[in-house]
Amino acid sequence: MLIASIADQIVRGVDAVTDTLSAPFSDPVIRLGVTGLSRAGKTVFITSLVANLMDRGRMPQLVAARDGAIRTAYLQPQPDDTLPRFNYETYLGQLTAPEPAWPEGTRQISELRLSLKVQPR
Numbered sequence: 822m823l824i825a826s827i828a829d830q831i832v833r834g835v836d837a838v839t840d841t842l843s844a845p846f847s848d849p850v851i852r853l854g855v856t857g858l859s860r861a862g863k864t865v866f867i868t869s870l871v872a873n874l875m876d877r878g879r880m881p882q883l884v885a886a887r888d889g890a891i892r893t894a895y896l897q898p899q900p901d902d903t904l905p906r907f908n909y910e911t912y913l914g915q916l917t918a919p920e921p922a923w924p925e926g927t928r929q930i931s932e933l934r935l936s937l938k939v940q941p942r
């Protein structure tokens with residue numbers, strides 16, 4: 822539900838900017854925080870969400886994915902060098918290894934930038 826509404830906001834944000842001359846220069850940015858108690862499942866959730874947004878074969882409930890509005894999704898350098906990067910590749914590697922393992926506990930806030938190319942409606 823939440824993810825669907827975020828994706829919808831992105832699509833609407835793109836619709837809004839394409840109405841203005843500044844369109845090519847101002848991609849809408851949504852900063853999304855995931856918080857929760859230690860061991861609540863944040864690292865596993867974020868890894869899974871990012872993996873599924875990049876490979877949308879199993880996201881039929883996400884309207885923007887089902888309709889083909891999300892054209893591509895890819896990782897980009899993060900906006901803020903002062904924060905550690907969320908170690909997506911390592912966590913995904915552990916979860917999808919022939920002998921899967923849960924990621925180690927994380928101690929610090931971290932950040933990842935995912936860009937979506939969406940088709941304006």
Ligand SMILES: Nc1nc2c(ncn2[C@@H]2O[C@H](COP(=O)(O)OP(=O)(O)O)[C@@H](O)[C@H]2O)c(=O)[nH]1
Nearest residue numbers: 858859860861862863864865866923924925926
């Ligand atoms: N069965 C199951 N266990 C999970 C799942 N996500 C997290 N866990 C368990 O919860 C633990 C903590 O998850 P983690 O994502 O590291 O929590 P974080 O501290 O909030 O980042 C993992 O080591 C797993 O034991 C899940 O989707 N399914």
Ligand SMILES: [Mg+2]
Nearest residue numbers: 863864926927
């Ligand atoms: Mg963690």
